[in-house]
Amino acid sequence: MEDLRRGPWTVEEDLTLVNYIANHGEGRWNSLARSAGLKRTGKSCRLRWLNYLRPDVRRGNITLEEQLMILELHSRWGNRWSKIAQHLPGRTDNEIKNYWRTRVQKHAKQLKCDVNSKQFKDAMKYLWMPRLVERIQAASASVSTATVAAAAMAAPPTMATTAASNIGGMAFPPALAGMGGDFRGGRVNVAPSYSTPENSCTTASSDSFGAQVSPVSDLTDLTEYYPIPAGDNPNPDYYQPNNNGQGCYQESSLTSPCAYFNNYGMDFQACMDQNNNQCIFHYPRSISFSFHLDLIVSIVGDHGLEANQERKMRGLFNASERGCALLAPPSFYLQKGCRAGGKKLGEEREAKSKAIILIAKLFDKKRMSMGPERRRKKSHVSRFAPRQGFERQCDWGRGVA
DNA sequence: AACGTGATCAACCGCGGAGGC
DNA sequence: AGCCTCCGCGGTTGATCACGT
Structure with a gap:
């Protein structure tokens, strides 16, 4: 037992695990760890594979659609991370859990709400999620033709035709429609400040709330x-x-x-x-x-x-x-x-x-x-910042060392 | 440059269920 | 029924990083 390794995985261990699973398949983690010659517990191997090495693990930041999905599914199932993860292809329960703890709980704290309180759930439901829908639609509109986009934006909310009841494959709860703001169609109408008689979260405007709570997807x-x-x-x-x-x-x-x-x-x-x-x-x-x-x-x-x-x-x-x-x-x-x-x-x-x-x-x-x-x-430059000697890090056409 | 602080996330832990003996 | 092992889940931790002062 004292031979067991702990802590971060090395490249060699990763390769060993990947190669072993490629040849023998996954499962039976304890025996797998022994057979592969890894001085790790079966649990550790399983975790490393499922959360990191698996080929279909989806990396990168949580997209707007995924954020919306997480909020919706969490409201439905609570902290059932693995169940939520099943509906987000390529995302692991660990990643979703981390997202929830770092992003969602942070904003509950900022609003001085308990993350499980009705106030915060309402804020999510009537402000955050509509805001996400708005931004998803804005993003999709930006890739359509300017004419179509302009027409969509010019249309009054109630005239908008494309219902957002199914975004990212998610069926939107009927309760969201028409409550606190009509987010169906290309526009979102929400109250300028989030204030209801039964809550105390009165300081966040819809704009600031949306901007803080749902940062632009880093994929952009x-x-x-x-x-x-x-x-x-x-x-x-x-x-x-x-x-x-x-x-x-x-x-x-x-x-x-x-x-x-x-x-x-x-x-x-x-x-x-x-x-x-x-x-x-x-x-x-x-x-x-x-x-x-x-x-x-x-x-x-x-x-x-x-x-x-x-x-x-x-x-x-x-x-x-x-x-x-x-x-x-x-x-x-x-x-x-x-x-x-x-x-x-x-x-x-x-x-x-x-x-x-x-x-x-x-x-x-x-x-x-x-x-x-x-x-x-030497570690103080942003991961994706342009390097010295390059106009831009990956400017394929012009970057010259 | 040094320091403090908050954010992120990989990895760990404990617990409980399932299944075999 | 009791014990054991394996597995998966949810909660937590700690190292590292980004960023502000």
Whole structure:
């Protein structure tokens, strides 16, 4: 028992678990942990797999539709996180629970309401959820034609035609319709301040409440850098670069779950610096190292990526003189159904995976050699902020190292 | 640059149900 | 019926990060 490991999982443990499950399937966690040679409890393996490593885990921030769904389902079922999670494909009970505790409970606290109080539930029902509906509709309207959008916005609420009773696959409770504001259709009418005789939450205006309680989905921030979501990958973090017929992205579309390996510092960005023949790796939080291209090429070559090294390098790192890209973590390539490459998969992808693992380890080793103090000091730039030397982090067309 | 504080989320824990013996 | 193991759930913790001062 004293051999059992605890705490954060290492990359090696992740790979062991992923590979074992790929070969033997999941379930029977205690024996799985033993058979796989993992010094973890079955519980720990199960948790790691279900909440993190499972291929269909949906990462990224909770979308507006999902927020709405969570609020609705929680009002129905309470803290039945796993039951709620069943209705949010790819989301784990842990994630939903965290969302509830960090976001929802925070605002209940701000409003000096108990999260289970009628006041707060009413606030959710009549302010927050309608506000979410409004924003979802606004977002969808923005992608329709300007003419249609303008017409929709010009229509008075009662004239709006598209009922929002089914948003994100969720049937809206009839009780919300016409209570506290008509949120059906493109407009929302809510009282300018939330005040009812039986509650004390009188300080939050509808606007401020909505703005505070339901922050804009951070996916919009991500899409600034990762313009096109991978169509058939369930994980929205797996974005493909612009496939607009330009740059190096014709050849390879290695994609990245950008927050996947944050815990281990393995989520990095690579860019070819053609001036001095360096392959630059950018650590997610502004740490960057340069490895000489020859070193990288030799690693790649050791794993069967032959010939035309530069071309292979661009395929591997999805980088060129015209831009840069994030890499997927090794396990991404190892998992069944990943979208690496897009054209030539199979052995080449396997080779890429192995090379990436080695490079990632090399990279992390170098990072760890910095010592904790320096690592910490280098960790003050936003994860998605543009790096020095790039006009924008992932400006595929123009970013030049 | 240093520090404090709040937010986030992966991972842990305890509990209880299910099933086998 | 009692005991044990496994599994899953919900609650909680603690490390890390972002951000403000």
